[in-house]
Amino acid sequence: MLHLFDTAQGRVVPFETNEPNKVSMYVCGPTVYGPPHLGHGRFSLVFDVLRRYLEWSGYEVRYVSNITDIDDKIIDRAQREGRPWQDITTKCESIWFKAMDGIGVKRPTVTPHATEYVERMVELIAELLASDKAYETSDGVYLDCSTVPGYGLLARQSLDSLLAGARVEGSDEKRNPTDFALWKKAKPGEPTWPAPWGDGRPGWHTECVVMSLDLLGEGFDLHGGGQDLAFPHHENERAQAIAVGKTFARHWAHNGFVEVEGEKMSKSLGNFTNLLDLLDRHDGRAYRMLVLRSHYRSPVEVTEATIADAERSLDRLDAFARRSLELVDAATVADPATMEQFRRAMDDDLNTAGALDQLFRAVRSANTALDAEDDATAAALAAAVREMCRAFGLALREEDSGGPPVEVLILAEQRAAARAAKDFGAADRIRSELSSLGWLVEDSPQGPQLRRKG
Numbered sequence: 001m002l003h004l005f006d007t008a009q010g011r012v013v014p015f016e017t018n019e020p021n022k023v024s025m026y027v028c029g030p031t032v033y034g035p036p037h038l039g040h041g042r043f044s045l046v047f048d049v050l051r052r053y054l055e056w057s058g059y060e061v062r063y064v065s066n067i068t069d070i071d072d073k074i075i076d077r078a079q080r081e082g083r084p085w086q087d088i089t090t091k092c093e094s095i096w097f098k099a100m101d102g103i104g105v106k107r108p109t110v111t112p113h114a115t116e117y118v119e120r121m122v123e124l125i126a127e128l129l130a131s132d133k134a135y136e137t138s139d140g141v142y143l144d145c146s147t148v149p150g151y152g153l154l155a156r157q158s159l160d161s162l163l164a165g166a167r168v169e170g171s172d173e174k175r176n177p178t179d180f181a182l183w184k185k186a187k188p189g190e191p192t193w194p195a196p197w198g199d200g201r202p203g204w205h206t207e208c209v210v211m212s213l214d215l216l217g218e219g220f221d222l223h224g225g226g227q228d229l230a231f232p233h234h235e236n237e238r239a240q241a242i243a244v245g246k247t248f249a250r251h252w253a254h255n256g257f258v259e260v261e262g263e264k265m266s267k268s269l270g271n272f273t274n275l276l277d278l279l280d281r282h283d284g285r286a287y288r289m290l291v292l293r294s295h296y297r298s299p300v301e302v303t304e305a306t307i308a309d310a311e312r313s314l315d316r317l318d319a320f321a322r323r324s325l326e327l328v329d330a331a332t333v334a335d336p337a338t339m340e341q342f343r344r345a346m347d348d349d350l351n352t353a354g355a356l357d358q359l360f361r362a363v364r365s366a367n368t369a370l371d372a373e374d375d376a377t378a379a380a381l382a383a384a385v386r387e388m389c390r391a392f393g394l395a396l397r398e399e400d401s402g403g404p405p406v407e408v409l410i411l412a413e414q415r416a417a418a419r420a421a422k423d424f425g426a427a428d429r430i431r432s433e434l435s436s437l438g439w440l441v442e443d444s445p446q447g448p449q450l451r452r453k454g
């Protein structure tokens with residue numbers, strides 16, 4: 001049985017679900033106002049791996065992940081650029097899914113948009129106002145956190161200690177520094193929705209609590225997101241549910257941060273500016289491999305060097321997949337001892353690094369068996385390798401893709417010449433041309449290397 005670290009309980013607990021063999025989970029999605037960054041890639045991959053592992057284990061997973069399409073950042077950008085805000089959210093959402101496809105993240109079962117749920121949010125706020133758990137100020141409506149029993153659960157702090165450490169943000173009419181806006185009354189030029197206490201828009205925390213409860217029901221199984229969301233975002237989602245007497249998420253899971261080397265995010269330091277940049281230069285599976293290598297609650301370092309290293313692991317896997325292609329058919333039984341070790345690692349708070357050890361151990365043993373012409377042993381291990389990759393959501397390249405075509409080789413040479421002449425603009429243009437042909441070029445100590453995109 002899967003055990004997961006539950007943020008609310010502060011320890012690893014058995015992952016219990018309301019219904020046998022079914023999981024309902026909500027993962028906070030992006031606010032669509034710019035390109036997805038590396039942190040977005042990580043949470044998406046972590047929860048995609050969890051979802052796929054659950055599905056592989058036989059669960060039917062209802063995975064809801066929202067799009068926040070109304071927010072201060074969207075309005076700021078629209079005003080700065082003099083564009084309609086919908087123009088920004090529509091474009092950024094399509095870029096988001098392009099990036100998710102690029103890293104192989106399955107589409108959610110449902111992708112609710114905050115703007116589709118504003119009426120329901122108004123209803124929730126009205127209920128909170130009616131019961132005096134919320135109050136109106138000149139700029140909006142706020143939740144009174146002192147009325148919520150157990151506020152501070154996800155912060156793992158009491159309300160008193162949170163209050164002692166809180167900075168006062170937002171309205172100075174707030175009753176407690178931790179109180180937060182459920183509704184923001186409109187300022188001139190902002191998009192608005194009608195509400196009895198003044199037109200405006202919902203606060204972010206109100207969006208997620210309404211969408212998750214609406215689509216998954218009370219006491220849904222798991223709420224997830226990046227570590228930075230536990231407090232205040234998730235705390236405040238939960239507070240609203242509790243305040244109207246509803247049971248909120250049964251389990252809480254949060255993933256660790258992304259680290260980049262050096263102080264500045266710059267290409268010259270070997271860093272990526274965002275997820276699209278990473279996908280432009282590397283195999284889309286490499287980030288997943290990197291995420292699998294570290295524990296989901298630990299930080300992960302995403303640099304040219306760590307991504308290139310992950311690609312070398314993928315090369316080993318692909319080479320093995322091709323070598324063992326003829327060995328495995330539908331009737332081949334995966335090596336039971338390997339699968340047992342794999343499950344044990346995954347069930348131990350999603351120890352993907354330990355599970356990955358089993359994968360590469362199986363590859364090594366299978367190669368040894370193949371060298372010794374022990375096809376039966378090799379086949380069982382090769383079937384185990386395929387099973388584990390399926391559970392990880394890691395696609396294997398079984399076909400030999402062959403070398404790059406001549407026009408690609410010529411472009412690569414032209415790019416090398418442009419770089420040698422320090423004409424980096426031309427080099428970048430050729431790189432995108434190669435990318436549009438389906439090839440990535442990577443500069444390694446051995447010179448430029450071509451790789452098929454995936």
Ligand SMILES: [Zn+2]
Binds near residue numbers: 028
């Ligand atoms: Zn959220």
